[in-house]
Amino acid sequence: MKTDIMDVECLAIVDESGEILLQTNYPRKTSQIICKKALKDLSEISVIDEKVVLTKRLDEIYVIIFSPEDRNEVLLAHYLEIFTEALFKIMRKTTREYVFKKYDQICLLLSNFIYNNIVLVEDVNLLVSKVPIRSFEGLESMYIPQSFATFFNKAKKTINKRNK
Incomplete structure (x- = not known):
C-alpha cells in the first residue's frame, strides 16, 4: 500500500443507471466504464481495471471514489465518508432531482474537497x-399583490411600445 498526496484519481456522483451526474477532473469515458462496472459489482470495495474502487449508496445516487490499486483503501474509505457526510448535510435528500437542484453547491463542495487529485x-x-x-x-415563491402585477404588466407594455 502506498500513500501519496495525490490519493484520489476520481470522485463521481452517479445515478442508479450508472450515468455520471458530477465528477472531478478525470476522463469521462474511463470513469463511466469504471462506475458502471462498480454498480454491477454491488460491493462497497472492489478492484476494477487496476483501480481500487469504493462505492457508497445514498438513496437514489451513488458516490464512487477510485485510485490506483496500490493506494491505501482505508484512507480512501475515510475520504469517501467525509465527502458523503458533507454531501448529505448540503443536500438533505439524496435523489437525482436534488443533485440537479443543488448542483451549484455540490460543485463547490467537490472543488473545496478535491483539487487536482489532492484532498x-x-x-x-x-x-x-x-x-x-x-x-x-x-422560499417557495413570494406573494405579489394583484395590483402590483397589473402595474408591472402595464409598464412592460409601455416599454415594449416605445422600443418599436
Whole structure:
C-alpha cells in the first residue's frame, strides 16, 4: 500500500443507471466504464481495471471514489465518508432531482474537497462551511399583490411600445 498526496484519481456522483451526474477532473469515458462496472459489482470495495474502487449508496445516487490499486483503501474509505457526510448535510435528500437542484453547491463542495487529485479538507464541518448558503433557500415563491402585477404588466407594455 502506498500513500501519496495525490490519493484520489476520481470522485463521481452517479445515478442508479450508472450515468455520471458530477465528477472531478478525470476522463469521462474511463470513469463511466469504471462506475458502471462498480454498480454491477454491488460491493462497497472492489478492484476494477487496476483501480481500487469504493462505492457508497445514498438513496437514489451513488458516490464512487477510485485510485490506483496500490493506494491505501482505508484512507480512501475515510475520504469517501467525509465527502458523503458533507454531501448529505448540503443536500438533505439524496435523489437525482436534488443533485440537479443543488448542483451549484455540490460543485463547490467537490472543488473545496478535491483539487487536482489532492484532498484539501478532512473535516466535514469545515468542508460544509466553505459552501455558501443560498439566501433564497427554503422560499417557495413570494406573494405579489394583484395590483402590483397589473402595474408591472402595464409598464412592460409601455416599454415594449416605445422600443418599436
